[in-house]
Amino acid sequence: MPDRFRNSTLLHVEDLYQAFGGKVVLDNIDLSVAAGELVTVVGPSGCGKSTLLRIIIGQDRPAGGQVWLDGHQLDTPNRERGVVYQHYSLFPNLTVLDNVLAGHRLRGWPWQKPPAEACELAEHLLAKTGMDRHLEKYPHQLSGGQRQRVAIAQALMQKPRILCMDEPFSALDPGTRETMQLLLLELWEAFGMTVFFVTHDLEEAVYLGTRLVALSPYYTDDRGDGDGVNRGARVVVDRSLRPIGTAVSPRIKTDQAFAQCIQEIRRDAFDPDHRQHVSTFDLSHPHSWVTFTADEVRPAESQAAE
Numbered sequence: 470m471p472d473r474f475r476n477s478t479l480l481h482v483e484d485l486y487q488a489f490g491g492k493v494v495l496d497n498i499d500l501s502v503a504a505g506e507l508v509t510v511v512g513p514s515g516c517g518k519s520t521l522l523r524i525i526i527g528q529d530r531p532a533g534g535q536v537w538l539d540g541h542q543l544d545t546p547n548r549e550r551g552v553v554y555q556h557y558s559l560f561p562n563l564t565v566l567d568n569v570l571a572g573h574r575l576r577g578w579p580w581q582k583p584p585a586e587a588c589e590l591a592e593h594l595l596a597k598t599g600m601d602r603h604l605e606k607y608p609h610q611l612s613g614g615q616r617q618r619v620a621i622a623q624a625l626m627q628k629p630r631i632l633c634m635d636e637p638f639s640a641l642d643p644g645t646r647e648t649m650q651l652l653l654l655e656l657w658e659a660f661g662m663t664v665f666f667v668t669h670d671l672e673e674a675v676y677l678g679t680r681l682v683a684l685s686p687y688y689t690d691d692r693g694d695g696d697g698v699n700r701g702a703r704v705v706v707d708r709s710l711r712p713i714g715t716a717v718s719p720r721i722k723t724d725q726a727f728a729q730c731i732q733e734i735r736r737d738a739f740d741p742d743h744r745q746h747v748s749t750f751d752l753s754h755p756h757s758w759v760t761f762t763a764d765e766v767r768p769a770e771s772q773a774a775e
């Protein structure tokens with residue numbers, strides 16, 4: 470880990486590399502996330518956003534590289550990284566309250582009651598997510614937005630050091646989605662959370678994030694610029710959007726600067742005809758860094774290409 474990040478980094482991803490069946494998906498991903506950041510991650514469909522998130526939560530192991538949380542190297546799922554997915558992760562046969570208490574219940578199930586403080590915390594989180602009037606309902610009695618509120622409370626119950634979210638609002642209608650975005654910003658401010666938020670929606674990413682990271686396979690390096698090169702997605706944009714702790718009003722969506730930011734990221738990360746050289750990526754975030762220079766091809770990549 471570079472010394473300059475040692476004191477300020479919560480999540481540190483170094484020279485991460487992933488391949489499936491010889492096809493490189495992620496290539497030299499370097500990221501240092503400070504506590505309190507709301508990092509939004511975008512990129513073309515299939516570029517490896519969920520793959521990166523699965524590695525960060527310890528669900529998958531990378532083919533190369535390392536993930537550190539608070540200075541400890543991690544490679545298995547644990548409670549330090551909460552996760553909310555697009556598709557609801559609720560137990561259909563448990564009530565809303567029991568879903569949020571599931572972590573405690575599973576340990577003592579079915580004989581032991583969860584401790585009183587766990588019940589209080591669950592009720593508090595469900596109040597914060599606006600679900601306190603639905604404690605005894607079952608998931609099938611809830612709307613999509615309500616289920617995601619419960620899923621967020623369920624993830625926060627573990628008091629994660631970082632909340633990872635994979636397209637959590639993608640299945641919701643536009644109105645509910647906007648309400649959920651506001652809820653996330655409220656919770657992020659209230660709890661001082663660190664959030665790693667994957668979305669394919671650029672508007673959502675630019676609106677929610679304090680920092681935007683774009684992954685893309687559309688770039689060139691000294692290996693050539695054709696599609697035939699077995700090259701995975703890299704971080705092609707890593708820029709600050711606003712200072713930590715400052716959520717913005719949805720009104721910014723009508724600003725010209727907002728539209729321009731979206732346009733730039735669409736061009737830099739989503740357009741296959743616009744391939745920047747690795748040396749010209751917009752890595753302007755103060756914590757952005759790279760372990761490898763443009764013309765280095767590591768042995769692992771050469772092997773995957775064979």
Ligand SMILES: Nc1ncnc2c1ncn2[C@@H]1O[C@H](COP(=O)(O)OP(=O)(O)OP(=O)(O)O)[C@@H](O)[C@H]1O
Nearest residue numbers: 489490494512513514515516517518519520521669
């Ligand atoms: N376990 C796996 N085995 C083989 N290939 C995989 C596996 N997981 C992901 N992939 C492949 O890796 C690539 C990246 O997938 P991933 O789901 O991470 O992309 P994504 O950017 O999240 O896509 P989307 O925006 O469409 O959700 C895809 O080509 C996918 O088919």
